[in-house]
Amino acid sequence: MKIDPSSSANLSAQIAKAIRDSIISGALIVDQRLPSEAELADQFEVSRPTVREALKRLAAQSLIRTQRGATGGAFVNKLSFEEAYPQQITTSTLLLSMNAVSFETACEARYALERSCAPLSAQRRSADHLATMRAEIHRQGQPGLTDEAFCASDVAFHRALVDGAGNPVLSYQLAGAVEAMQPLMNMITFSARDRARIIELHTQLADALEAHDASGADTTLAELEHYTTNLARSVMEKRQKTT
Amino acid sequence: MKIDPSSSANLSAQIAKAIRDSIISGALIVDQRLPSEAELADQFEVSRPTVREALKRLAAQSLIRTQRGATGGAFVNKLSFEEAYPQQITTSTLLLSMNAVSFETACEARYALERSCAPLSAQRRSADHLATMRAEIHRQGQPGLTDEAFCASDVAFHRALVDGAGNPVLSYQLAGAVEAMQPLMNMITFSARDRARIIELHTQLADALEAHDASGADTTLAELEHYTTNLARSVMEKRQKTT
DNA sequence: CAAACATTAAATGTAAGACATATGAAAATT
DNA sequence: AATTTTCATATGTCTTACATTTAATGTTTG
Numbered sequence: 001m002k003i004d005p006s007s008s009a010n011l012s013a014q015i016a017k018a019i020r021d022s023i024i025s026g027a028l029i030v031d032q033r034l035p036s037e038a039e040l041a042d043q044f045e046v047s048r049p050t051v052r053e054a055l056k057r058l059a060a061q062s063l064i065r066t067q068r069g070a071t072g073g074a075f076v077n078k079l080s081f082e083e084a085y086p087q088q089i090t091t092s093t094l095l096l097s098m099n100a101v102s103f104e105t106a107c108e109a110r111y112a113l114e115r116s117c118a119p120l121s122a123q124r125r126s127a128d129h130l131a132t133m134r135a136e137i138h139r140q141g142q143p144g145l146t147d148e149a150f151c152a153s154d155v156a157f158h159r160a161l162v163d164g165a166g167n168p169v170l171s172y173q174l175a176g177a178v179e180a181m182q183p184l185m186n187m188i189t190f191s192a193r194d195r196a197r198i199i200e201l202h203t204q205l206a207d208a209l210e211a212h213d214a215s216g217a218d219t220t221l222a223e224l225e226h227y228t229t230n231l232a233r234s235v236m237e238k239r240q241k242t243t
Numbered sequence: 244m245k246i247d248p249s250s251s252a253n254l255s256a257q258i259a260k261a262i263r264d265s266i267i268s269g270a271l272i273v274d275q276r277l278p279s280e281a282e283l284a285d286q287f288e289v290s291r292p293t294v295r296e297a298l299k300r301l302a303a304q305s306l307i308r309t310q311r312g313a314t315g316g317a318f319v320n321k322l323s324f325e326e327a328y329p330q331q332i333t334t335s336t337l338l339l340s341m342n343a344v345s346f347e348t349a350c351e352a353r354y355a356l357e358r359s360c361a362p363l364s365a366q367r368r369s370a371d372h373l374a375t376m377r378a379e380i381h382r383q384g385q386p387g388l389t390d391e392a393f394c395a396s397d398v399a400f401h402r403a404l405v406d407g408a409g410n411p412v413l414s415y416q417l418a419g420a421v422e423a424m425q426p427l428m429n430m431i432t433f434s435a436r437d438r439a440r441i442i443e444l445h446t447q448l449a450d451a452l453e454a455h456d457a458s459g460a461d462t463t464l465a466e467l468e469h470y471t472t473n474l475a476r477s478v479m480e481k482r483q484k485t486t
Numbered sequence: 487c488a489a490a491c492a493t494t495a496a497a498t499g500t501a502a503g504a505c506a507t508a509t510g511a512a513a514a515t516t
Numbered sequence: 517a518a519t520t521t522t523c524a525t526a527t528g529t530c531t532t533a534c535a536t537t538t539a540a541t542g543t544t545t546g
Contacts, residue, residue: 011529052296057299057302059300066499067498068536068537069496069539080342093267094322108363108410108413109416112359116355172338173416176416255500290502291502296499311527313508316525317527
C-alpha cells in the first residue's frame with residue numbers, strides 16, 4: 001500500500017511523508033484508524049520509536065490525532081479551519097520576524113487582502129459582526145488602554161470585518177496576515193490623537209458596512225492604510241534620531 | 244529557562260510547545276543551537292525518545308533543523324517563504340477537501356485575493372513576470388493538452404500575476420488559495436471553446452498588466468471569475484443529470 | 487435479571503540502554 | 517607541511533521493558 005524506498009536516511013521523515021501522501025491522495029479518509037504502531041513498524045520494517053517519531057510529525061500538522069486505551073490508536077484527523085488558524089498565525093508571524101519583512105510590506109499585504117474582503121463584507125455582514133465591530137470601537141476609546149490592548153482590539157475589529165464576508169477560506173487566509181502584524185504594530189506608540197483618528201476611521205468603516213456601501217468601505221480602508229503606514233514611518237524616523 | 248508544568252500528559256507535546264514558545268518570543272534566535280538531546284532530556288527530566296518526539300514535531304513545522312556528527316545538533320531554523328509554501332499549500336488543500344468547501348466559495352476567495360494583487364502587479368510587474376505569463380498562455384493554446392496540464396499552466400499563470408506584485412507576504416498567502424483550487428479545477432472538463440475564452444481573458448489580463456492598467460486588470464479578473472464559476476456550475480449540473 | 491464492580495486485553499505513553507553512523511577536530515604519520 | 521588516522525560527540529535507530537489509559541468482558545451482588 002504505502003511503500004518506503006530503501007534509500008538513504010531519515011526513516012521517520014520518509015514514513016511521515018508516505019502516510020501524509022496517503023491522506024492527501026484520499027487513500028486514507030477522515031476518521032479512519034491507522035494500523036497500530038506495532039503493525040506500522042512491521043509494515044515499514046522499522047522499530048516502534050521510529051514509527052512514533054513519524055506519527056508525531058503528522059500530529060504536529062494536525063493530520064492525525066491519537067487516542068490511548070483499548071480502542072485507541074492514530075486516526076486521520078478532520079482538519080478544521082479552527083485548528084488550522086493557530087498554525088497559520090504562528091508560521092506567518094515567524095516568517096515576518098525571521099525574514100526582516102518591512103512594516104510597509106506587511107502592511108501593504110494586509111490591507112490589500114482586507115480590501116478584497118470589503119465588498120463581500122458590505123454585502124453579507126450580519127448584525128453580529130457589526131455588533132462586534134462597534135464593541136471593539138468602544139473599547140478602543142476607553143481611557144487608560146495600553147498600546148498592546150489597543151492593538152489587540154484593532155485585530156479583533158479587523159477580524160470581524162473579514163469574517164463578515166462569510167467566506168471561511170478568506171477568513172483563514174486573512175487570519176495569518178492580520179494577526180502576524182500584531183508584533184509589528186506593538187512597536188508603535190499610539191498618541192491620543194492617533195487613536196482618535198483611527199477610531200474615527202473604524203467608525204466610518206462600520207457605518208459603510210452597515211449601509212452596504214462597498215465603495216465607501218474600500219475608500220476608508222485605503223485611508224486607514226495610508227494613515228497607518230505614515231504613522232509607522234514617523235515613529236521609525238523619530239526612533240532613528242534618538243539613537 | 245523553559246520549564247514544564249508537571250501537569251497531566253503528553254510530555255513531548257508540552258516540551259515542543261515550550262521550545263516553540265521560546266523561538267516565537269525570541270529567546271532562541273535563528274541558527275542558535277539547542278542543547279543536545281541528552282541535555283534536554285536531563286533538563287526536562289524525561290527520556291531521550293520523548294525529547295526526540297518533541298524535536299520531530301518542531302522539525303515537521305520547519306522550526307528546527309538537525310545535523311548529525313560531532314558539531315551537530317538541533318538548530319533554530321530560519322523559516323523561509325520557500326519552505327513555508329508547501330506546508331501552506333498542503334494545509335489549504337486538505338482544508339478544502341475535508342470540509343466540503345463548495346467550488347463557489349473557494350473560487351470567490353481565490354479571485355477576491357487575486358484581485359487585491361492586481362493593482363500592485365499592474366504597477367510593479369517585471370518583464371520576467373510578463374514573459375512567464377505569455378509563455379503559459381502559449382502553452383495553454385497547444386493542441387492535445389490534457390485538462391490537468393491546462394490547469395497546472397493556469398496555476399503557473401496566476402502565480403506569475405501574484406508574484407508580479409513584488410510582495411512576498413502576498414505571494415505566500417496567495418499560493419495556498421491558488422494551488423489549493425487545483426484539485427477542484429481538475430474536476431472540470433474544458434472544451435475547446437472554454438479554453439479559447441480563458442486564453443482570451445488571460446491575454447487581455449497580460450495586456451493590461453503590460454500597460455500598467457490596474458482597472459483593466461481588475462475588470463478582466465472579474466470576468467474570469469464569472470466565467471469560471473458559471474463553467475463549474477454547468478459542469479456540476481450536467482453531471483447531476485446523468486446520475 | 488439487572489446493575490455495580492472487578493478483570494483483562496490492547497493500545498499508546500514513557501523509560502533505559504545499546505549500537506550504528508556521520509562528522510568535525512585533534513593527533514599521528516608520512 | 518600535507519595527509520591520513522584516530523577519536524570524541526552528536527543524531528539515528530533498535531530492543532526491551534514497564535506505565536497508563538480505556539473499553540470490553542466477566543463476575544459478583546442486590
